[in-house]
Amino acid sequence: MKKKISHIFLFFFILQLGCAQDNPPIIETPTKINYSYKIVVDGIDIPWGMAFINVDEFLVTEQSGILYYVNKGQKREVNGLPKVYFRGQGGLLDVALHPNFSENKIIYMTLGANTEGDKKGGNTSLYCAVLNGTQLSEVKLLYKAIPNTKTSQHWGSRIVFDQKGHVYFGIGDRGERDVNPQDITRDGGKIYRLNLDGSIPKDNPFVKKSGAKTAIFSYGHRNPQGMTIHPITGQIWEHEHGPRGGDEINILKKGANYGWPEITYGINYSGTVITNKTSAPNMVQPFYYWIPSIAPTGMTFLTSNIYKSWKDNLFVGSLKFQYLERLVIENEKVVKREKILDNIGRVRNVVEGPDGYLYVSVEGKGILKIIPNK
Amino acid sequence: MKLLLMFYFLGMSFFGYFLAPQKSKAESIKNGSEIYHDFCYRCHGINGVGQDDLIPPLKSSDYLMNNIDLSIAGLKYGLKGKITVNGIVYDSYMAYQGLDNDEIADVMNYILNQWENINEGFITAQQVEKIPKSILEK
The missing domain is CATH 2.120.10.30 (TolB, C-terminal domain)
Structure with a gap:
């Protein structure tokens, strides 16, 4: 029995060596999802950067060297x-x-x-x-x-x-x-x-x-x-x-x-x-x-009231784990981290549009707009 | 005289083309290792095992070993959409990395002969050159 316990200790000790301590707060996967998304423009393999001119018009870079002008979902080089x-x-x-x-x-x-x-x-x-x-x-x-x-x-x-x-x-x-x-x-x-x-x-x-x-x-x-x-x-x-x-x-x-x-x-x-x-x-x-x-890419604070309780949160794309991260900051500390759009693909960028909605660019997919449920 | 000189240089360049020593497989693998450890390892891992159900393995990968032309096309044009590797479905986008054909050949030779992968053949830049984008669309 003693031997068994020491083996268990050894096992956890080795496990500990293998991975550095996760830094809190640990990422949460919400059980209830109060949003959906729609693709506003597709056919862009790596939508790297994004800049809104107004609600209908924006610019998107494709990493291989194309700049797109998008107007109401239609893109032109x-x-x-x-x-x-x-x-x-x-x-x-x-x-x-x-x-x-x-x-x-x-x-x-x-x-x-x-x-x-x-x-x-x-x-x-x-x-x-x-x-x-x-x-x-x-x-x-x-x-x-x-x-x-x-x-x-x-x-x-x-x-x-x-x-x-x-x-x-x-x-x-x-x-x-x-x-x-x-x-x-x-x-x-x-x-x-x-x-x-x-x-x-x-x-x-x-x-x-x-x-x-x-x-x-x-x-x-x-x-x-x-x-x-x-x-x-x-x-x-x-x-x-x-x-x-x-x-x-x-x-x-x-x-x-x-x-x-x-x-x-x-x-x-x-x-x-x-x-x-x-x-x-x-x-x-x-x-x-x-x-x-x-593997963070893109970052924005949300200033709008469109999404219940997300105002003033920080949003960051994760290339590696393929989600958008929501970080809640209180008293100059990150107190909560949550996955949004889990498994959506490699997230490249996130911006708040002039309409207050979050626009997220995802490799192989294009630009998505997150829409809260009513 | 001018004509003679022209023929001379033409002849020499022909000789040069055919007699130039081809890169050996060992050299190609060595170059491929450098490219792998710059461009590929962050996602596919130093041991070629990939990452969970997000990034497929290269080590003992049936997709890689049985679809060499498709794998080359993935490196040459980017790979989009679902692929099945060792029974698991992956759907991440792999971007074209801006590698030249000889660099793609080198990194293919590396991954085909690493981590207990064995490939008798030898991928050349000429072979990479010939692979069209259309084979990805079948």
């Missing part, structure tokens, strides 16, 4: 795009409207690019252009990360704006974690801030550091694929893919170091340790971290 370098996780990524789009028709895009004409791969870039109907003109390169590389990984990238005339976008570490994220003289593993015309803001944190990439706003990031502005505080919320475990939500501060790969709650995919440190002086702790990793 936009012409005049810059050349997209598509490989692995790169390609045509996010799209966003200039804060004054209704007057100037300017859009912003992040995409994998090779503007140098070398055969060395690509890196993430930020472009702007003027959109007239389905035609782009005045295409302008605002930022291009260097060097080019053929690695598939970690291009970022989302685009957001503050109220003070800045555009923010992220670039992942491009698979060079020991070289890029902690070095402010190199691109990769950073969030960048530019003026809307692409110039460098005079009060960017590293403008006076010699050799630094002066567009940097914050650093020590791994692969940011979610960014949104908090509707009340105006702060920029970002999330990024961790390695195995340790996906993070961060609230961005100017000049701050978010620690990758010096500190992390994750381990290598192979199970080996990256670092034992989860905190360090002068490195910012995440607001929340996911263990196990959900």
Whole structure:
């Protein structure tokens, strides 16, 4: 009998070794589902980024390099795009409207690019252009990360704006974690801030550091694929893919170091340790971290009252577990996590439309609209 | 003289094409391993076992071993819709990754000869080149 008990202990001990401790709150699967969904546009394999012009009209990027203009569910390809370098996780990524789009028709895009004409791969870039109907003109390169590389990984990238005339976008570490994220003289593993015309803001944190990439706003990031502005505080919320475990939500501060790969709650995919440190002086702790990793993409706060009790919640797509996650935040803590659209497919993005509904993009399916039951 | 030079270069390029040493299977597998550990392992796993009922295994996968052309087409064009692997139905979208034909050949040779998978054949870029998108639509 004693032997049996010790075997059971041994079994659990080994189990413990095999998987890191899940970080609470544990994800819940609701027993009652009070919503359905409808597909508003289909036939887009990887709908990566999405930007609403109004309730009927929006733009969607397809990662392989197509920009769609959608009007009442009908999609048409936009012409005049810059050349997209598509490989692995790169390609045509996010799209966003200039804060004054209704007057100037300017859009912003992040995409994998090779503007140098070398055969060395690509890196993430930020472009702007003027959109007239389905035609782009005045295409302008605002930022291009260097060097080019053929690695598939970690291009970022989302685009957001503050109220003070800045555009923010992220670039992942491009698979060079020991070289890029902690070095402010190199691109990769950073969030960048530019003026809307692409110039460098005079009060960017590293403008006076010699050799630094002066567009940097914050650093020590791994692969940011979610960014949104908090509707009340105006702060920029970002999330990024961790390695195995340790996906993070961060609230961005100017000049701050978010620690990758010096500190992390994750381990290598192979199970080996990256670092034992989860905190360090002068490195910012995440607001929340996911263990196990959900592979987060896209993020929005819900400001509307359309869905009973979902107002002010944070919504994040899970590529890995193929659902939309609803996070309830109270007193600056995540207190509840719940699966929405369980098993829907690889979720790429989530935004709140001008009508207050949640629109979710799913690989191989298209854009879905979540509709509450009456 | 000009003509002679032209013939000379034409001849040399012909020789070059036919005499150029082909990549060995071992080399192809080695390149394929690098591609696998950059593009594929996050979903299919370092041990090729996939992920629950969301991502199918490559190790001992009847779909892979019995449908090599379809698997190549999946890498070349993306794979959408339901497939059955070892009796389990999977319905996740696998995107085209932007890999060149020779890279697809390399990663195929790797997964066909890893984790106790054995394939006597040798996939070449020329073979990948010939596979049309239409075979996915049957």
